[in-house]
Amino acid sequence: MKKKFTINKMPARLDFLQSLTGIILALFITGHIMFESTILVSNDAMYAMTQFFEGYYFFGERHPWIISVLASSILFIIIVHAILALRKFPSSYRQYKVMKEHTVRMNHHDTSLWVIQVVTGFAMFFLASVHLYIMIAQPEMIGPYASSDRMVSEMMWPLYLMLLFAVVIHAGVGIYRLILKWGLFEADQQKFMKQRRALLRTIMYFVVTLYLAVGVASLMRYIDIGTTHDYGDGERYHPQSEVEQGAEK
Template sequence: MLTKYRIGEKWLGYPQSHRWSAIADVLQSSSGLILGLFLLAHLHFESTILLGKEAFYRLANVLEGGWFTSSGHGSSLVTQTFSMFMLLVLVVHAVTALRRFPAQMRQWQALRNHNILINHQDSRLWFWQMITGFMMFFLVPMHLVTMITNPEIGPHLSAERVWHDNYWLVYIVLLPAVVIHAMLGLYRLALKWGVSFRREGLRTLAKVLIGYLIVLGLCSLTAYLVIGRGLTTPVTPFIP
């Protein structure tokens, strides 16, 4: 015969803190999923510049709500609103993810020793995800704030920002950091939430996507640099 015992809450820790931890975990995962999927779409949208100025111009107008206007021209307000939304998602993700960052030197030393002694591949991937996340904490808000304060996009205006405003210095560092962080994050989410348990296959897919997206982003960035170098100030918006 089994006897039931009721354990007092004081022996179970702090229920409120456990509840917050669970909520924070869901918020971190959902916000990370939104950011990761957005990055996949964003880099492919940007890469339309490789098809020519007019292709990028048409896509930019569609994304800015041009289908709602008789002229087909979009509104920069759409870019501003969406950038503010993505900044909010980023803040939520950063706040909920920071609780997992080592906060003391001893924790960093323990993590380093763990990676050296255990030699566990997923632990090393998590370490690089943490490093790139720290870099993104400074670089991504800079990019989003720029899109909020200066939301004009187009073949010439975007190229002006990249070349004349020297934003290529930011993007050349931001691109690999955000791609590595996002793809490793999606890999970990797929394992965590049971999308697939084929760890080796998912890891290979993440690495392939990292290489592909970095090359795609660098090609797009090069195209903007070439266009921007040929522009004279003040820059005239592109009109096909």
């Protein structure tokens, strides 16, 4: 009797799920950096963005729990993404040594990028958990003054700085590797492959630098507000228009 061959589709499915969760997280981070950078425009712009995520423009009142739900969903996606990635981590010291020797001997860009991804991914596991826990537990404490005060009084800025570098580099390298993996940037001829990869790497470095520049500038603005504004009485930020409306009533 002929032996029937069955192909195990599970590894491919898990790989696909890892790519999908990675893309969702990369899109989220792109949005996050943009929303966060509204503080560079003005306090009012960041205030309006916070109100938007609290559903104010849909329900006519603020519902900070929406931010808790959003942050919990992101945390869930990160956990799934990380569990799937763990399959590929070197699981013993011997495997780690082989990988390290391979990286040094080959001096191969893409292998080094994979190592960077493992290291930033590992760091993010701790750094992102702290940040997300705060967002889930205290969603009402977001705004130009409250966020800035957290950076300074609660000494969160070093954690944010490390998280910023880890997440932007991790996402940049991740998307670059994903594009190569799914063959989305391939040349017809083998001889052009190297040039294509080099071009893709240049684009990736450019985008990573841009995100880091915007992220660091926003962080500096929050620190500036946190150090110059006296938040001792805990009074929340309100735009001038709201203050005037309140005085008329």
